[in-house]
Amino acid sequence: MELMGKSSILVINGSLQRRIHGLIGSFFNSATLKSQITAEMERYVRESMGRWREDSPIYIQDEAKNIAFQVLVKALISLDPGIEMELLKKYFQEFIAGLMSIPLNFPGTQLYRSLQAKRKMVKIIDGIIQEKRGCNEGTTKDVVDALLNDKNEQLTDELIAENMVDLMIPGEDSVPLLMTLAIKYLSDCPAALTQLTEENIKLKKLKDILKEPFSWNDYVSSLPFTQTVITETLRMGNIITGVMRKAMKDVEIKGHLIPKGWCVFAYFRSVHLDDKLYDVPYQFNPWRWQEKEINNGNFTPFGGGQRLCPGLDLARLETSIFLHHFVTKFRTFGLIFGILSSETSSTRVRISARIMV
């Protein structure tokens, strides 16, 4: 809690949470972000995959983390890769190491180091905020602009800078895990990998003929099977295991009384892997989503209600772009290590280049 800060969107409730949530959500749904971030993400993926070599294994989760961090920082504060980005990455790693640490704050402890790292990140972001205030353009190019342009007095520069750091947490870890798990499940299900590859190669060839760049919409709507793969990965992977809620008054749910003040953990896994809701739930079966509705209470990887994840479309887009480039550029030889390799906690794959004809 100390690391998050008292005004973090991840911990506050009430009107300020709704305000910040609304501003972030509208920016993530805006045409500006959609056109800009699709091109940026493609660039980061191409640059990253351009460095992959056939003779050395690729650590998928590490690569995905690097790409997703750059995309998120671009969307949040319009920072491009460079020295400041590298510094932010370094401080961020130190910062998140403290999220699961013993709550002792004095020199030498992890919590102390993490708080110092967060302070340094806030300083860099505050510099960017002051520059933006100086220009006073009034346009909304990133999440910081969306918050700065709002006239709500509670949105101080300090609150905005701190929230930018906190926003990197859900974005940085969950998206790379989604990408990595998708590769893992696909490598275990050759039929799905083949169908996904064919769908992506077909669209790529069409786009090449039309000499048209891919848009956000292409990745999300014109690749329906790819979307079912992402949906099925979210169901089986349960990237966020569940959400915590506190009863503000006595509540009765299905005959069970939850007294006021009690905390409840809604465990997504017990729903997503329930055989009464999903046939053979432990089997990776993207085809099940060709008939199934995703907007129902039995599928909540992004939560729901007023805390519904505002980054859900961005997460799907990023994963779609990653998979598209992965299958159109490479032929995978399958995994070398499983997902929980103690060496790196990252999935390793060996790849070879795909020649498109």
Ligand code: HEM
């Ligand atoms: C696979 C990727 C992701 C998954 C599975 C995921 C899942 C979730 C879930 C389950 C919640 C609800 C938490 C709760 O109710 O307490 C949430 C909230 C949130 N997510 Fe995501 N998320 C993902 C990606 C992202 C991305 C890319 C962003 C972009 C910054 C993001 C930003 C947020 C924020 C700000 C909240 C808090 C919203 C609030 O409390 O008002 N998430 N996410």
